[in-house]
Amino acid sequence: MLPDEIKPAMQGAIPSTIVTCSLSGVPNVTDISQVWYVDATHVALSYQFFNKTHRNVRENPFAEVIIRDPQTFQEWYLEIQYDHAEESGPLFEAMDIQLEAIASLTGMSGVFKLRAADVYSVLSVRKSTSRA
Amino acid sequence: MTAEPDNAPTVRKQMIENQAIIDRLNAALARKTDEVRIIQQISAEISATLELDRILVISLEAMDLVLGFRHSMILLAGEDESTLAVAACRGYDGTKTWAAIPVGQGIFGVAARRRRIVRMGNIRAQRAYLSGVRARMEAGGHTGLKPAAEMPGLADAQSQLGIPLVVKDRLVGVLGVESAAPNAFDELDEMLLSIVGNQVANGIDNARLHQASNERSRELDAANAALLRLNETLEAKVAARTVELSAVLDQVRHEKDLSESLLSRMAPPEVIPLMLQDKLFAQRLDVTVMFTDLEDFTAYASGMEPDEIFAQLNEFFSWAGEIIKRYRGYINKTNGDGIMALFGVPFESATYRTDAVLAALAMQREIELRFPFGMRVGISSGTVTAGMLGPTNKSLYDVLGEAVNIASRMEAICPRGGVSVSPGCEEVLKPWFRLEPLAEQEVKGIGRLTCLTVAGLRAIGGDARRVDATSRFAADYLQVVEEIEAFKQDRLVVIDLISLQARDVALQHNEAVASYAVALLRMLRKDGAAGADWDAIDEAALIAAALLHDCGKHALDPARLNDRGLDSAGRDRLRSDLLDGTSRTLRQIGQDGVAPVIAELYRFEATRGAVGVYRPEVEILAAADIYDALTAPKIYKGSPWSIVGALAELMRLPYCQDRMRSAFVTFAELMKPAGALIAVRARPEVIIR
Numbered sequence: 001m002l003p004d005e006i007k008p009a010m011q012g013a014i015p016s017t018i019v020t021c022s023l024s025g026v027p028n029v030t031d032i033s034q035v036w037y038v039d040a041t042h043v044a045l046s047y048q049f050f051n052k053t054h055r056n057v058r059e060n061p062f063a064e065v066i067i068r069d070p071q072t073f074q075e076w077y078l079e080i081q082y083d084h085a086e087e088s089g090p091l092f093e094a095m096d097i098q099l100e101a102i103a104s105l106t107g108m109s110g111v112f113k114l115r116a117a118d119v120y121s122v123l124s125v126r127k128s129t130s131r132a
Numbered sequence: 133m134t135a136e137p138d139n140a141p142t143v144r145k146q147m148i149e150n151q152a153i154i155d156r157l158n159a160a161l162a163r164k165t166d167e168v169r170i171i172q173q174i175s176a177e178i179s180a181t182l183e184l185d186r187i188l189v190i191s192l193e194a195m196d197l198v199l200g201f202r203h204s205m206i207l208l209a210g211e212d213e214s215t216l217a218v219a220a221c222r223g224y225d226g227t228k229t230w231a232a233i234p235v236g237q238g239i240f241g242v243a244a245r246r247r248r249i250v251r252m253g254n255i256r257a258q259r260a261y262l263s264g265v266r267a268r269m270e271a272g273g274h275t276g277l278k279p280a281a282e283m284p285g286l287a288d289a290q291s292q293l294g295i296p297l298v299v300k301d302r303l304v305g306v307l308g309v310e311s312a313a314p315n316a317f318d319e320l321d322e323m324l325l326s327i328v329g330n331q332v333a334n335g336i337d338n339a340r341l342h343q344a345s346n347e348r349s350r351e352l353d354a355a356n357a358a359l360l361r362l363n364e365t366l367e368a369k370v371a372a373r374t375v376e377l378s379a380v381l382d383q384v385r386h387e388k389d390l391s392e393s394l395l396s397r398m399a400p401p402e403v404i405p406l407m408l409q410d411k412l413f414a415q416r417l418d419v420t421v422m423f424t425d426l427e428d429f430t431a432y433a434s435g436m437e438p439d440e441i442f443a444q445l446n447e448f449f450s451w452a453g454e455i456i457k458r459y460r461g462y463i464n465k466t467n468g469d470g471i472m473a474l475f476g477v478p479f480e481s482a483t484y485r486t487d488a489v490l491a492a493l494a495m496q497r498e499i500e501l502r503f504p505f506g507m508r509v510g511i512s513s514g515t516v517t518a519g520m521l522g523p524t525n526k527s528l529y530d531v532l533g534e535a536v537n538i539a540s541r542m543e544a545i546c547p548r549g550g551v552s553v554s555p556g557c558e559e560v561l562k563p564w565f566r567l568e569p570l571a572e573q574e575v576k577g578i579g580r581l582t583c584l585t586v587a588g589l590r591a592i593g594g595d596a597r598r599v600d601a602t603s604r605f606a607a608d609y610l611q612v613v614e615e616i617e618a619f620k621q622d623r624l625v626v627i628d629l630i631s632l633q634a635r636d637v638a639l640q641h642n643e644a645v646a647s648y649a650v651a652l653l654r655m656l657r658k659d660g661a662a663g664a665d666w667d668a669i670d671e672a673a674l675i676a677a678a679l680l681h682d683c684g685k686h687a688l689d690p691a692r693l694n695d696r697g698l699d700s701a702g703r704d705r706l707r708s709d710l711l712d713g714t715s716r717t718l719r720q721i722g723q724d725g726v727a728p729v730i731a732e733l734y735r736f737e738a739t740r741g742a743v744g745v746y747r748p749e750v751e752i753l754a755a756a757d758i759y760d761a762l763t764a765p766k767i768y769k770g771s772p773w774s775i776v777g778a779l780a781e782l783m784r785l786p787y788c789q790d791r792m793r794s795a796f797v798t799f800a801e802l803m804k805p806a807g808a809l810i811a812v813r814a815r816p817e818v819i820i821r
Binding site: 008011012013014015031033034070071093097098100101102103104105106107108109111112 | 236237238239241242243246248250252253254255256257258259261262263265266269277278279280281283290314315
């Protein structure tokens with residue numbers, strides 16, 4: 001269950017970190033721009049480019065993300081499991097609009113295309129004791 | 133009891149926590165209440181005005197002062213919804229202006245394009261992230277990326293919330309708020325602003341509609357004013373142009389009248405169109421030439437002032453011209469107190485010889501009554517050459533030929549009050565006129581001639597072709613002719629019957645018909661003839677009907693009256709037109725009382741009595757009319773019928789055979805020579821005139 005107090009950390013003010021692992025056990029750590037709050041038990045990641053993270057979770061659905069509250073710098077550790085991808089609907093659209101807005105600001109309108117909103121089930125939530 | 137101390141802090145703690153929750157809820161409720169009140173207030177203010185600028189200012193003021201959004205702006209969409217321009221903003225450096233942005237650029241632009249609320253609280257990080265991507269893409273050789281967009285508002289905005297302003301599917305603009313702090317806006321703000329945005333959008337739309345309708349109304353006013361000015365100008369122009377044109381038209385009419393009146397002094401009116409087309413060529417014509425001269429005018433005028441002399445002479449010329457015109461003549465020229473007139477010009481006429489004599493007789497009859505001087509008239513007929521004659525610009529329509537000289541000589545030897553004609557006219561004139569020879573005279577340039585004077589029209593009773601000397605008419609009813617003359621003088625002086633008769637040389641036809649009809653009526657009464665109540669017939673009405681039965685002739689073209697080549701349809705048309713003209717004339721002279729009888733007479737003659745009701749006076753008139761038509765001298769019809777032949781013809785007419793009308797039988801008795809027998813024989817077809 002995602003607590004309300006986690007929401008500021010999910011606004012994407014500070015990039016998040018995701019850790020995945022290939023089927024053969026090779027881990028991968030990378031920064032992503034935002035982890036979206038879907039509901040108390042789900043989060044979403046944007047799928048824009050085919051990359052290692054994307055490939056890994058399709059092979060091995062388990063991943064861990066670290067998100068950070070921009071005001072308190074509190075870190076949260078979330079164990080998540082890939083559930084499904086949405087290519088339309090309110091969630092997809094909300095993510096798409098934001099991507100479009102930011103892309104238009106950086107002179108990259110039309111370059112980015114949100115391919116899908118990858119929805120993950122939250123398996124566990126852990127508040128870090130140290131500050132990032 | 134040991135539990136109590138353990139429990140007490142827990143309960144207290146719980147109570148404090150509960151109180152905190154209640155306080156929070158109360159605070160939230162208070163905020164909610166405030167917000168509702170604020171929104172209502174903003175709505176009311178926006179609704180209260182229709183001025184766009186005022187709406188924008190009110191909205192942003194409320195956003196700042198009431199809702200606490202420090203930096204806000206309203207961007208309005210352009211006509212084609214492709215751009216957004218800042219129409220109002222609050223919380224920025226007042227001197228700063230921003231260029232319009234394309235729809236779809238930035239948070240506000242995307243809100244506009246997608247028509248969805250867009251809320252971001254991490255713009256700086258997201259931008260940085262994407263800038264990194266961009267840098268990598270560019271490092272990887274990706275080219276053609278647009279430069280980073282220049283956006284209105286805070287340069288370092290971390291949070292933005294854009295509310296699309298949409299009314300009836302049309303993009304009005306975007307309501308935007310922003311903050312340099314991350315995550316400055318939450319879902320509640322989003323909801324709050326979407327309500328406010330809705331109000332703002334409607335307010336802007338109403339204001340625009342109002343503005344548009346104001347503009348439209350101003351445009352209409354301007355258009356109306358322009359139209360009004362145009363109309364006034366146009367009316368004035370039309371009026372001025374009309375005045376101008378009618379002045380020109382008047383001028384043209386005046387000039388046309390003037391030139392025609394000038395031309396009519398040079399030639400007969402009929403040839404003026406030819407003259408104007410320069411197509412009037414000299415031609416040979418059979419004409420009658422008439423000269424008149426006043427007797428003793430010089431002596432008469434010797435004691436008069438010149439203007440009196442001219443006035444007197446001009447009055448004479450006008451009078452003479454009037455009569456000559458009535459008989460279809462034309463005054464060619466005047467010489468001193470003399471006139472030269474032509475008959476049978478400019479076109480051939482069937483009656484030019486009798487017309488001239490009749491005009492001369494009419495003039496001599498009247499001049500005694502109107503002028504204190506006498507007149508001589510000389511007439512001659514012959515072939516002449518007619519055309520324009522004289523020096524250029526002063527030519528006259530004139531004739532050349534021996535007839536001109538002879539007519540002039542005839543005038544010279546004519547006795548005062550007389551009408552002299554050349555010997556050559558005798559054969560043509562003698563059927564109608566009493567001609568008396570003058571002593572044989574030497575006529576200059578021609579030789580010795582026995583000239584003639586016209587004493588007047590032959591009397592009906594003295595004309596053996598019309599009235600047999602041994603008939604009962606001659607014996608018992610000759611005085612009727614005098615009575616008819618008296619009736620004419622007394623009752624019908626307005627009609628110049630002779631000028632009507634001149635048109636087809638049916639001279640004295642009307643008088644003859646009236647005389648025969650009256651004589652017949654009296655004989656029917658006297659003999660007590662069967663068939664009708666002869667006493668009931670009004671004699672005066674009968675005379676009037678007889679005298680006026682063809683008084684519409686003046687309206688018909690003489691050429692038509694004298695056309696003997698008419699087929700039966702042509703004769704029917706002529707008869708019908710003659711009746712129409714006669715009915716009109718009767719109305720004009722106040723004699724329409726006789727119109728029904730005359731109409732019946734035409735009907736009777738057209739159908740030979742086959743149609744209509746029996747009217748004894750119509751039978752009487754028909755007998756008299758047909759008889760005179762047959763026996764009277766004809767100018768183009770060869771010899772007229774003998775009296776016996778005409779009466780026999782009358783008795784052969786279908787209406788006599790079928791019913792043996794007593795009027796016709798008695799008429800034969802009246803007119804036949806003593807002892808003659810008028811046979812009544814059947815004949816299948818009869819052609820009457």
